[in-house]
Amino acid sequence: xxxxxIVATATxxxxxxxxxxxxxxxxxxxxxxxxxxxEPVLAFDRLGARKGDRVxxxxxxxxxxxxLGRETPGRWCVLGLPDDL
Amino acid sequence: xxxxxxxxxxxxxxxxASMTGHKLLIVEPYRVDEKGGDRLVPTGRxxxxxxxxxxxxxxxxxxxxxxxARLTPETEKLPxxxxxxxxxxxxxxxxxxxxxxxxES
Amino acid sequence: xxxxxxVGRVTLSRSHPNLRGGRFPIVLPMTLEALRDGAPTxxxxxxxxxxLGVGLGDLIGLxxxxxxxxxxxxxxxxxxxxxxxxxxAISF
Numbered sequence: 001x002x003x004x005x006i007v008a009t010a011t012x013x014x015x016x017x018x019x020x021x022x023x024x025x026x027x028x029x030x031x032x033x034x035x036x037x038x039e040p041v042l043a044f045d046r047l048g049a050r051k052g053d054r055v056x057x058x059x060x061x062x063x064x065x066x067x068l069g070r071e072t073p074g075r076w077c078v079l080g081l082p083d084d085l
Numbered sequence: 086x087x088x089x090x091x092x093x094x095x096x097x098x099x100x101x102a103s104m105t106g107h108k109l110l111i112v113e114p115y116r117v118d119e120k121g122g123d124r125l126v127p128t129g130r131x132x133x134x135x136x137x138x139x140x141x142x143x144x145x146x147x148x149x150x151x152x153x154a155r156l157t158p159e160t161e162k163l164p165x166x167x168x169x170x171x172x173x174x175x176x177x178x179x180x181x182x183x184x185x186x187x188x189e190s
Numbered sequence: 191x192x193x194x195x196x197v198g199r200v201t202l203s204r205s206h207p208n209l210r211g212g213r214f215p216i217v218l219p220m221t222l223e224a225l226r227d228g229a230p231t232x233x234x235x236x237x238x239x240x241x242l243g244v245g246l247g248d249l250i251g252l253x254x255x256x257x258x259x260x261x262x263x264x265x266x267x268x269x270x271x272x273x274x275x276x277x278x279a280i281s282f
Contacts, residue, residue: 006282011278019274024275028222039221040192040232065260074191156214156262157268171202173202177198
């Protein structure tokens with residue numbers, strides 16, 4: 001799992017069917033001291049995370065497949081919102 | 086996937102049994118020139134890839150790497166991580182042709 | 191998935207049979223500065239598989255690695271980059 005910050009939200013009309021009705025967040029992965037790590041990723045979220053929030057992301061394909069179906073090309077999803085960091 | 090040019094073939098008499106009968110090529114990945122974006126430039130890196138499409142020496146190919154390289158009927162049981170999935174005809178960048186098989190020959 | 195800009199395309203004279211029906215755009219992953227401020231910085235290029243019909247200048251969600259091949263289900267298809275969605279807008 002990795003830490004990241006929600007920097008934006010994204011919308012898409014033309015998309016893989018497994019993404020229907022899902023919120024797409026743009027998350028910048030960060031090191032523990034808050035430095036950006038690599039290019040931002042698109043992550044799915046069902047916890048209601050908001051712009052500016054720090055989140056824990058998982059790139060476990062299997063858990064996202066459980067959420068969105070076996071044929072989803074998605075990878076990252078919000079696992080939790082740290083209480084205090 | 087990435088673009089690469091075939092720079093040679095590789096024969097290994099001594100190899101794991103499952104690799105028998107599979108052609109191995111040596112390829113050099115190419116990238117679109119970062120400055121002008123108007124040509125393909127060599128990267129100096131080298132990969133060994135499995136080929137079932139019959140790519141020839143100097144040919145530009147499209148390579149799939151990682152676990153996905155095993156997702157073909159020919160390679161599904163092989164201990165490999167890179168496979169040729171296409172022979173390149175043309176490459177366009179921002180509306181300009183930066184590679185074409187025709188202009189090569 | 192990273193966010194990537196479509197900058198070109200590759201055409202093939204021969205391809206693995208399971209790949210037919212797709213196109214192969216060349217895409218560049220977007221950095222945070224590129225998305226937010228329009229900076230020219232980009233990550234290393236990737237050739238992706240596309241069935242959405244994306245075009246030059248579009249921003250897409252780029253699936254990479256094993257996930258890129260998930261949409262093909264049981265039909266084994268050698269793909270490590272896939273245009274998963276065409277982005278309409280990103281709001282900061």
